[in-house]
Amino acid sequence: MATLPFPCTALPLSSADFQSTLNALGADAAAVWALLEVESGKAGYLPDRRPQILFERAVFHTRTKGQFDATHPGISAPTWGGYSGGAAEYTRLAEAYALSPDDALQSASWGIAQVMGFNFSPSGSSSAQAYVQAACASEGAQLQAFQSFLLHTGIAQALSAHDWNTVALHYNGSGQVAVYAGRLAANYAALQDPSKLPNLDVRAAQLYLTFLANSSNNAAFNPNGIDGLLGPGTLNALHAFQTAQGLAATSTIDDSTVATLTAALPAATNLALH
Incomplete structure (x- = not known):
């Protein structure tokens, strides 16, 4: 590989x-x-x-x-x-x-x-x-x-x-x-x-939640789409992540929310071809 x-x-x-x-x-x-x-x-x-x-x-x-x-x-x-x-x-x-x-x-x-x-x-x-x-x-x-x-x-x-x-x-x-x-x-x-039109803070959160769902093998973190729209799928995924982190659940996504998601990501790996 x-x-x-x-x-x-x-x-x-x-x-x-x-x-x-x-x-x-x-x-x-x-x-x-x-x-x-x-x-x-x-x-x-x-x-x-x-x-x-x-x-x-x-x-x-x-x-x-x-x-x-x-x-x-x-x-x-x-x-x-x-x-x-x-x-x-x-x-x-x-x-x-x-x-x-x-x-x-x-x-x-x-x-x-x-x-x-x-x-x-x-x-x-x-x-x-x-x-x-x-x-x-x-x-x-x-x-x-x-x-x-x-x-x-x-x-x-x-x-x-x-x-x-x-x-x-x-x-x-x-x-x-x-x-x-x-x-x-x-x-x-x-x-x-x-x-x-996509809200780019929401979209960033969706992308990071998708990455976290994959890396942790936890489907509850999956927002089920990356469209930049704050719907129930995104909120449910965010709340599941916040609960797992011992954080209070929020209903908005801002820079602080995105920063918390960013910090939870594993280190980046090099591009694998397989």
């Missing part, structure tokens, strides 16, 4: 991170969240604190000129697909990494915006390894890569204009543009209600 020297600190997105990206892109919050929700469901990390990924066998096939198609058809093929989803995508990545490390990292999409590894340069990184290392560190770094990629490619202008067909074409490729654009438009329409 390969382990890369990239600590998965997995810091959640902050309000400052998000506002900085809105300012740079000239986009509104609903437009950015509409795209992030389609790509990652609004979360950049798995419960084990590794970045969300999707390994693309067609990209690996292209980058390695098909030399592994016959021996490793699950991770190298001229057609798209073959996904396992979730943490199982790392098993596919590990198989490819054993064959051609740099090509493997470039053949996966990473984090909250699922920008492909081969786009490391327009995303502001010097190498695929540097890009992945940043993705392991924080959602802020993931969003910065997304921002750089959109500005470099011109997609930022289409996003700020809510031109969903153009965003779909240049962000996701020519396959199923209408379907992808429709999902973007539907998400954007739903987010016109300001109460549906």
